[in-house]
Amino acid sequence: xxxxxxxxxxxxxxxxxxxxxxxxxxxxxxxxxxxxxxxxxxxxxxxxxxxxxxxxxxxxxxxxxxxxxxxxxxxxxxxxxxxxxxxxxxxxxxxxxxxxxxxxxxxxxxxxxxxxxxxxxxxxxxxxxxxxxxxxxxxxxxxxxxxxxxxxxxxxxxxxxxxxxxxxxxxxxxxxxxxxxxxxxxxxxxxxxxxxxxxxxxxxxxxxxxxxxxxxxxxxxxxxxxxxxxxxxxxxxxxxxxxxxxxxxxxxxxxxxxxxxxxxxxxxxxxxxxxxxxxxxxxxxxxxxxxxxxxxxxxxxxxxxxxxxxxxxxxxxxxxxxxxxxxxxxxxxxxxxxxxxxxxxxxxxxxxxxxxxxxxxxxxxxxxxxx
Numbered sequence: 554x555x556x557x558x559x560x561x562x563x564x565x566x567x568x569x570x571x572x573x574x575x576x577x578x579x580x581x582x583x584x585x586x587x588x589x590x591x592x593x594x595x596x597x598x599x600x601x602x603x604x605x606x607x608x609x610x611x612x613x614x615x616x617x618x619x620x621x622x623x624x625x626x627x628x629x630x631x632x633x634x635x636x637x638x639x640x641x642x643x644x645x646x647x648x649x650x651x652x653x654x655x656x657x658x659x660x661x662x663x664x665x666x667x668x669x670x671x672x673x674x675x676x677x678x679x680x681x682x683x684x685x686x687x688x689x690x691x692x693x694x695x696x697x698x699x700x701x702x703x704x705x706x707x708x709x710x711x712x713x714x715x716x717x718x719x720x721x722x723x724x725x726x727x728x729x730x731x732x733x734x735x736x737x738x739x740x741x742x743x744x745x746x747x748x749x750x751x752x753x754x755x756x757x758x759x760x761x762x763x764x765x766x767x768x769x770x771x772x773x774x775x776x777x778x779x780x781x782x783x784x785x786x787x788x789x790x791x792x793x794x795x796x797x798x799x800x801x802x803x804x805x806x807x808x809x810x811x812x813x814x815x816x817x818x819x820x821x822x823x824x825x826x827x828x829x830x831x832x833x834x835x836x837x838x839x840x841x842x843x844x845x846x847x848x849x850x851x852x853x854x855x856x857x858x859x860x861x862x863x864x865x866x867x868x869x870x871x872x873x874x875x876x877x878x879x880x881x882x883x884x885x886x887x888x889x890x891x892x893x894x895x896x897x898x899x900x901x902x903x904x905x906x907x908x909x910x911x912x913x914x915x916x917x918x919x920x921x922x923x924x
Contacts, residue, residue, distance in 0.1 A: 606637040645676035653719040686732035694760035738819040784821030879916035
């Protein structure tokens with residue numbers, strides 16, 4: 554909560570418990586700091602408050618102006634008891650509110666990490682920079698999303714200085730969240746006004762993660778220092794067939810074409826599969842309920858087995874056409890254990906189509922059991 558600072562020339566009635574008061578250091582001993590509050594009397598910082606603010610107090614000398622929070626209006630010795638630590642923290646939060654309101658960019662030194670991001674301090678207040686708020690060039694590209702690997706990547710930032718903005722603050726909860734990527738978002742938003750859904754770009758794969766791939770593409774006209782933008786191709790937009798590992802489909806440094814499917818604030822979402830023929834569109838012409846097909850088992854999950862249907866004859870299918878994946882439901886086997894006993898990953902089996910639903914991109918299969 555914002556707190557007005559009481560100046561020492563203001564009337565005594567204006568000061569109260571919890572007020573932030575201006576004062577002048579007039580003396581000290583080993584465990585106390587004495588403060589002249591002007592017409593408000595004399596203040597003292599001692600005991601726990603003295604030791605908790607010792608780092609600040611050690612640099613103070615007689616004559617220095619300070620701000621302290623009134624914790625008691627009058628103790629048994631007639632002093633107003635003060636807290637330098639509380640006042641410093643409160644004033645710090647007010648400075649941070651002003652910085653956030655202005656949208657200022659400032660530098661912080663990274664002092665620690667956890668699995669969610671980077672740790673630092675601003676105005677002696679602990680702050681957190683989440684992984685999701687790192688700039689694209691600093692985002693940890695860990696293909697399998699292993700938390701220990703992410704932590705190892707983040708540890709490289711300890712001791713480094715980053716430019717950030719305040720994303721969110723809540724003094725009551727001692728919460729200060731920073732963003733590095735926010736500093737360039739406004740510039741990127743302006744650049745993205747020149748693009749629209751459906752545009753096709755040429756870009757270079759700049760990173761691979763378990764959820765998709767990052768792609769950088771040059772922008773014209775460049776704005777200030779922004780000459781490239783990085784977008785995301787979600788794993789579901791890489792191909793019409795099920796993709797387990799994006800690295801199986803693309804490589805870092807590879808130059809590809811991709812289509813913009815959404816622009817949201819300063820983020821660009823792209824697709825590779827939208828530039829490929831949708832194999833489900835002509836599915837009803839090739840397959841119908843009751844047809845027998847051969848397929849290779851590609852994956853097990855709690856719902857059943859994913860099966861990649863063998864390609865149609867070359868005369869009927871494009872060489873580059875994505876392959877259809879069907880699902881042989883767990884109910885066909887009774888349990889996952891039985892399913893894994895009857896089917897093996899990578900092996901080809903005969904199936905019968907029990908349902909074809911092109912609009913839902915779904916094909917249901919039944920294993921043809923050999924006598």
